[in-house]
Amino acid sequence: MKNILSLILLISITVFASSCKQDKSTSNASTSTERIKPETTVITKDNSLLDIVKNMGKVKASQVPDMKREAKVIIDHRYKQTEKKAYIILDKDLWEYEFIFTGKTMTKPGQLAGMWIDFNEDQTYSYGYYDQDYGAGIYTFDLDSGLLLLIDNSDEIKPQEFEAKLFDKSLIMDGNEIYKDNNYNGKLRRVETKPVKIG
Numbered sequence: 001m002k003n004i005l006s007l008i009l010l011i012s013i014t015v016f017a018s019s020c021k022q023d024k025s026t027s028n029a030s031t032s033t034e035r036i037k038p039e040t041t042v043i044t045k046d047n048s049l050l051d052i053v054k055n056m057g058k059v060k061a062s063q064v065p066d067m068k069r070e071a072k073v074i075i076d077h078r079y080k081q082t083e084k085k086a087y088i089i090l091d092k093d094l095w096e097y098e099f100i101f102t103g104k105t106m107t108k109p110g111q112l113a114g115m116w117i118d119f120n121e122d123q124t125y126s127y128g129y130y131d132q133d134y135g136a137g138i139y140t141f142d143l144d145s146g147l148l149l150l151i152d153n154s155d156e157i158k159p160q161e162f163e164a165k166l167f168d169k170s171l172i173m174d175g176n177e178i179y180k181d182n183n184y185n186g187k188l189r190r191v192e193t194k195p196v197k198i199g
Contacts, residue, residue: 050134052100052107053115054157058180064158067179071151071159078140078149086121087143089166094118095188096195103183114195117188125150130197148173
């Protein structure tokens with residue numbers, strides 16, 4: 001039931017956001033550089049955009065080490081179960097964040113433009129903002145259960161676990177409770193290269 005409601009909510013958000021987009025003139029409408037102009041937000045390690053993507057609002061710094069230790073045990077177990085099987089539907093290209101809904105708040109259209117994550121075949125990932133890399137980590141994904149577990153290399157960022165729904169051009173991530181992500185619903189879109197700032 002939660003998954004159905006989350007999917008309906010994200011579809012509604014996408015339709016609403018699409019209707020709010022302004023017409024843009026561009027020489028090549030099919031390029032991945034076509035974007036809503038983002039708000040004048042510059043991402044830093046302390047920036048709210050990174051906090052939104054990593055869902056750090058409900059977690060105290062003192063909780064992160066224990067969460068990471070527990071997640072490491074889980075990811076090692078899943079690596080044995082899945083034999084670190086990679087899925088091209090996840091690791092092909094990159095994913096750019098479009099919307100994140102966290103319980104009572106939703107990002108504004110274009111607010112997350114430029115924020116991306118790149119999953120690699122060797123079960124590592126990196127993420128960043130436009131042409132800048134901001135971090136990396138390890139992950140495991142099981143296509144049957146849809147469980148996607150991310151452990152950041154930074155000691156200050158908590159793990160995240162999602163029920164991931166993969167489509168050809170989009171990725172829906174519904175957060176699980178184990179790392180306090182049960183309020184998190186995200187939608188990402190597939191892009192071939194790192195997003196490019198316009199203007």
